[in-house]
Amino acid sequence: MKARVVVTLKNGVLDPQGKAIEGALASLGVAGVTGVRQGKVFDITLSGTDADAARETLKAACDKLLANTVIENYAIETSA
Amino acid sequence: MKARVVVTLKNGVLDPQGKAIEGALASLGVAGVTGVRQGKVFDITLSGTDADAARETLKAACDKLLANTVIENYAIETSA
Numbered sequence: 001m002k003a004r005v006v007v008t009l010k011n012g013v014l015d016p017q018g019k020a021i022e023g024a025l026a027s028l029g030v031a032g033v034t035g036v037r038q039g040k041v042f043d044i045t046l047s048g049t050d051a052d053a054a055r056e057t058l059k060a061a062c063d064k065l066l067a068n069t070v071i072e073n074y075a076i077e078t079s080a
Numbered sequence: 081m082k083a084r085v086v087v088t089l090k091n092g093v094l095d096p097q098g099k100a101i102e103g104a105l106a107s108l109g110v111a112g113v114t115g116v117r118q119g120k121v122f123d124i125t126l127s128g129t130d131a132d133a134a135r136e137t138l139k140a141a142c143d144k145l146l147a148n149t150v151i152e153n154y155a156i157e158t159s160a
Contacts (some may be wrong), residue, residue, distance in 0.1 A: 045115035
């Protein structure tokens, strides 16, 4: 079973990396971009086939390692 | 207009960071994870409202800055 976990900064948390990208895009002549926030994505393969069990495993993975839940949100999408 | 760009490594490109995460999850007692590949996500705000123009802008942004197209794929999702 495959899953994708997307980890993004919570609203209100400053994102200097995103600001730098925004500035770089303007310098490169890419117009019309008014905001950039960067996050992380994890494409995860799991051994089981049960979607609920997979979701529990991924929730544990996010809470323990993949996301800093003080400043980051995470979203889990599973697919067959 | 808002958009999300997801940049992932192409198949066949080694991902030591993903491997490290896989090992760390096993050490932390999260069982059942057989593969991890890490990518980047960019949540981008654009000034225009035309979806086609936004897609062109984002394509330019990806080719010029956000993705290394030699080893990375990118996917663009736009939303209103």
